[in-house]
Amino acid sequence: MSGTISSKDQKILWSRAAGRCSKPDCRRKLTFDKSEESGSITFGQMCHIVGEKNSKNSPRGISKLPLEVRNEYSNLILLCANHHELIDGDEESWPVELLHKMKDDHELWVEESLASQTLTPEIIVYSNIIDNLNSYLKLDNYNWFMSNAIKNILHKDFIEALDFIEERQLAMDWPNSNQNLEKAIKDLMKSYSNYVNHFLKYAIAAEPNYEFYREDTTYKRTFPNPHYHTYSERNMLWVKKNFFLLSTYVYYLNEFTKKVRESFNPIFHLKRGKFLVIDDFGMYHGGNSTLMLPILEDIQTHLDSINLELEKFEKENKNWC
Template identity: 35%
Template sequence: MTINQIDIKLLWGRAASRCAFPDCRIELTQDSQATSSSLPIGEQAHIVAKELNGPRGESLLTKEERDSYANLILLCPTHHKIIDKNPEDYPVEKLHAFKTNHELWVQKTLSPALNLNQQAGELIYTNIIDLAVEYCHLSQWHQWTSLALEDPPRWFFELPHDVYKFRQKILSADFPGTLIELEKAVKTLSILLNKAANTFQENYNYEIYQCSDGRKFYNGIRFYKILEWNPERYHKLLQEYDNWVEKCHQLIIDATKAANWFREVVKRDINPMFFAVEGKFIVTYSPLNFSIESLLPEYTQEEKDRLPDSLSKNDE
């Protein structure tokens, strides 16, 4: 009979891939083919020998019990050889004590470090989610995107700067690499929102407007309206204006796709209650200023698979 994989996994995991002999605790490798590794190959040593005539072999344990996790201790080759050559000095009870003390040491010494790494990763993701809610104004998404989809577009005064700060935070984030889709979604969201803000503000096609309540906005201007009588220049500027508005609107719709992707992944992998009550992000606009349309922009799976790599470097 051979040792079951579940017993092997349990043994290596609880020993933290280290020799259980006191004051050794050397790191071990499980891969006998890893000839380039500087780590010694770990050995799953039997406390009660596998065979009756082996070291400490006289026991009532069955063959199955002899190959179980309870009768195994993880050792380096040197200490495996020592305990088997000197069974009188290393009886069953002593080896069980070695194993128990080693696993307690792992729990007290190594497990907190492992948990700390996990906690650090979770902290990074949680912080990024909080940044997205704040800097992307997710709680006011429908309100601010409705303004950005007007003709001409309008933006909250603080929004372009917040979007820029969000992009910088994502660029500098030390992502753990454990939730890959979440990282892809938030990178896509930051790229598209930054591109939307830059496009809106290009060539300074806006003016600052302050409401009676003190709130400020960036209002897009119809820059094709010129004082001089110059039909050729007028129509040229009108075409540029239409193209600019179309580009501004499309980027907001694309960013809403990214926001819905981000919400979906956060709900699935981090917090099931994330915007659960509010629901998905929608946009409302008048494409031809004749009727109001509400859209629920979402990516297809094929689009998600290509993002954010499919966005050009210019989009960043």
């Protein structure tokens, strides 16, 4: 659910509900700490008032409310897990009108009883960049991205994402109110830019529909080709560096996710946990299917070694290069 609700709408919902269950006889704080009553971990849940889908299987889903607004703040209510289950399991007792009234009453109680957090310009700036990165980098479809990237294939959407990121790197006017989050965003954008720019050095849009970019192997079509082995060695080094720049990006993606959860949106891709490098075919691990959580120090050691190889290659082939 959290993947389809924008960070801005999540932030508004959590702040106006003061991070508490909206049911008046509950109003427990929705944190990731153990609850005093049961010792179990309590999670806040952003619940749809009108169901997310126009279906009988989606509680209160049969409605004229447009689907495109059902994930917006106006159609969401913050509840604890117990009351989410209770309300969605008894639609007759909890119609749409009653849920809207309960939400309004709870937010009025927050306003009158607690120091409610307002939607500041800083929050709007951070929300927009987080939502845009989530969208352009297609984090909700990360496994699809990784299954292609590990084979040195990128969909054109990820090339277009580079244009957005490089424009934001130059144009962002940072609030400087959350420097840890800002650093994580900048590191993520820089690592993605480094990865895709290197990928594009020796990649081309491929037939039949040119939607995917992949390794340029046109040199194999020329026969005889006196530079065949030079092209082959160049591409081999390109592939090796792609892998470690991809791993660097994944490392900073995890740092970004961590900082977003810590200081801005505690449920940002929470169900996923960490993003991994997924090498299903063992292309970089001796043929063994491997899951890897990148470690920056290890990656940098390999990148330093590859850069030395590249420097040597370019010197030996300076006339050809």
